[in-house]
Amino acid sequence: MPSLVLAEHNNRLLDxxxxxxxxxxxxxxxxxxxxxxxxxxxHVAQQARSISGVEKVLLADDPRYAGFLAEPVxxxxxxxxxxxxxxxxxxxxxxxxxxxxxxxxxxxxxxxxIIAVESPDIFxxxxxxxxxxxxxxxxxxxxxxxxxxxxFPPAPAGGDAVIETVAxxxxxxxxxVVSENMTHSERPELTAARIVISGGRGLQSKENFILIERxxxxxxxxxxxxxxxxxxxxxxxDHQVGxxxxxxxxxxxxxxxxSGAIQHLAGMKDSRVIVAINKDENAPIFGVADxxxxxxxxxxxxxxxxxxxx
Amino acid sequence: MKVxxxxxxxxDFNVAVRVKADRSGVDLTNVKMSINPFDEIAVEExxxxxxxxxxxxxxxxxxxxxxxQETLRNALAMGADRAILVKHDAELEPLAVAKLLxxxxxxxxxxxxxxxxxxxxxxxNQVGQMLxxxxxxxxxxxxxxxxIQPDKIQVTREVDGGLQTVELKLPAIVTTDLxxxxxxxxSLPNIMKxxxxxxxxxxxxxxxxxxxxxxxxxxxxxxxxxxxxVRVTSAAELVEKLRERGLI
Numbered sequence: 001m002p003s004l005v006l007a008e009h010n011n012r013l014l015d016x017x018x019x020x021x022x023x024x025x026x027x028x029x030x031x032x033x034x035x036x037x038x039x040x041x042x043h044v045a046q047q048a049r050s051i052s053g054v055e056k057v058l059l060a061d062d063p064r065y066a067g068f069l070a071e072p073v074x075x076x077x078x079x080x081x082x083x084x085x086x087x088x089x090x091x092x093x094x095x096x097x098x099x100x101x102x103x104x105x106x107x108x109x110x111x112x113x114i115i116a117v118e119s120p121d122i123f124x125x126x127x128x129x130x131x132x133x134x135x136x137x138x139x140x141x142x143x144x145x146x147x148x149x150x151x152f153p154p155a156p157a158g159g160d161a162v163i164e165t166v167a168x169x170x171x172x173x174x175x176x177v178v179s180e181n182m183t184h185s186e187r188p189e190l191t192a193a194r195i196v197i198s199g200g201r202g203l204q205s206k207e208n209f210i211l212i213e214r215x216x217x218x219x220x221x222x223x224x225x226x227x228x229x230x231x232x233x234x235x236x237x238d239h240q241v242g243x244x245x246x247x248x249x250x251x252x253x254x255x256x257x258x259s260g261a262i263q264h265l266a267g268m269k270d271s272r273v274i275v276a277i278n279k280d281e282n283a284p285i286f287g288v289a290d291x292x293x294x295x296x297x298x299x300x301x302x303x304x305x306x307x308x309x310x
Numbered sequence: 311m312k313v314x315x316x317x318x319x320x321x322d323f324n325v326a327v328r329v330k331a332d333r334s335g336v337d338l339t340n341v342k343m344s345i346n347p348f349d350e351i352a353v354e355e356x357x358x359x360x361x362x363x364x365x366x367x368x369x370x371x372x373x374x375x376x377x378x379q380e381t382l383r384n385a386l387a388m389g390a391d392r393a394i395l396v397k398h399d400a401e402l403e404p405l406a407v408a409k410l411l412x413x414x415x416x417x418x419x420x421x422x423x424x425x426x427x428x429x430x431x432x433x434x435n436q437v438g439q440m441l442x443x444x445x446x447x448x449x450x451x452x453x454x455x456x457x458i459q460p461d462k463i464q465v466t467r468e469v470d471g472g473l474q475t476v477e478l479k480l481p482a483i484v485t486t487d488l489x490x491x492x493x494x495x496x497s498l499p500n501i502m503k504x505x506x507x508x509x510x511x512x513x514x515x516x517x518x519x520x521x522x523x524x525x526x527x528x529x530x531x532x533x534x535x536x537x538x539x540v541r542v543t544s545a546a547e548l549v550e551k552l553r554e555r556g557l558i
Contacts, residue, residue: 100439174448182472303545
């Protein structure tokens with residue numbers, strides 16, 4: 001039986017998390033169908049149909065899905081569930097919000113945040129902020145899975161799936177969106193950036209983050225932060241890289257004034273090249289770094305900026 | 311309105327977790343245990359709502375071994391009024407936890423449930439959403455702010471790329487994110503007072519829920535080792551190395 005992937009999008013653009021989830025789904029159960037649930041989102045379905053390995057795109061285009069609320073979207077997924085062996089979503093805020101509702105009503109367990117599909121029944125997922133990895137067998141029931149997108153490659157383009165319109169499911173009418181306040185930054189999005197520069201507690205204040213931001217703007221990088229920096233109020237929560245924040249895997253990750261708590265490492269250790277700048281030479285961040293600079297960041301960052309100007 | 315706050319006893323977030331040599335799980339012997347940090351935020355939020363007069367009673371509930379009493383005492387010292395301990399020694403999957411909590415709700419009839427968005431041990435991020443589904447209630451997950459109004463609640467949620475404010479009919483479920491509040495330290499008089507607050511003891515059998523896991527954990531291993539890199543002596547040298555590799 002086929003597997004169903006819940007597409008991640010913003011009603012205009014398909015997020016690359018979808019293609020990565022398709023990669024995972026293809027290893028679980030084929031063919032793969034993609035569900036695009038949203039409002040005025042036909043264009044997103046057009047983008048999804050070109051993902052290689054997708055046989056069919058199901059389009060549920062209805063105002064009730066505009067804000068991707070868990071109650072109506074879970075009801076929609078449940079209306080389609082009988083035809084599928086496996087239902088997968090990326091482990092994004094939406095996927096994490098919606099899928100456990102589906103699992104509970106189907107009376108099956110959910111596998112959260114898988115990082116590998118060893119066989120159609122065997123999966124790996126991190127626990128304890130990545131301090132340990134579970135190998136789990138799920139057999140004899142429908143598989144409900146969220147996928148860590150940094151752990152899977154995007155499925156290539158070149159597909160030619162059919163688009164099929166599906167009827168909206170009954171809206172339980174329990175919730176509605178009042179407002180949305182999306183951060184509009186000139187800088188690239190954390191999970192999509194080629195370079196990420198993150199600051200930690202070592203920055204000492206909100207004002208000092210300007211040192212990070214200036215280098216970010218020079219490099220065209222996204223700005224990230226450790227939980228300590230977020231907790232201290234230096235930067236907003238959506239900058240947090242780590243166990244309970246964003247999981248990133250850019251070409252270049254620069255960690256400044258971040259000691260490297262396991263919770264933070266869990267969010268960035270799969271980056272291609274890692275740079276650490278920290279004054280404590282025993283900081284655990286150096287254990288995962290390709291290039292380490294033991295220095296006071298208040299000296300090192302202005303020097304770094306100057307060197308970039310040359 | 312009565313608020314139910316489910317809490318979980320987990321390995322303290324400062325403890326370096328070790329995988330057992332036989333790969334059966336992580337080593338829990340002689341390890342410091344604490345209330346799950348997100349659940350602590352949930353207790354704090356319930357107490358703040360009570361202080362604002364929006365909530366009349368706070369009931370903390372946990373499912374775990376006898377030692378999970380400490381976790382409940384912690385919640386009581388922060389300001390919960392009473393607590394329920396559903397005794398169970400083995401690990402439970404989130405769906406079983408959600409079913410047990412649903413049964414507790416049938417007894418307690420809360421108007422609102424506030425709990426952590428995820429436990430920092432299994433990192434599942436499931437129980438709140440599953441419980442909402444089983445109860446047929448709306449959910450405000452990853453809450454950064456909440457405002458209780460008559461018959462409804464507004465929850466501002468941390469979503470990818472920003473904030474989303476939703477309005478939910480009560481009864482409802484809220485799961486907490488980091489920025490919702492900063493939990494208080496319990497004062498000594500409140501810790502003393504908490505010792506006298508009632509904890510009702512139950513067992514899983516009292517609720518007729520099958521606690522057997524459905525997923526089979528084949529092994530638990532340590533993650534792959536990190537890389538050991540090159541030390542540079544100056545920022546200028548660092549820039550040079552990164553340029554050599556075409557990274558910047």
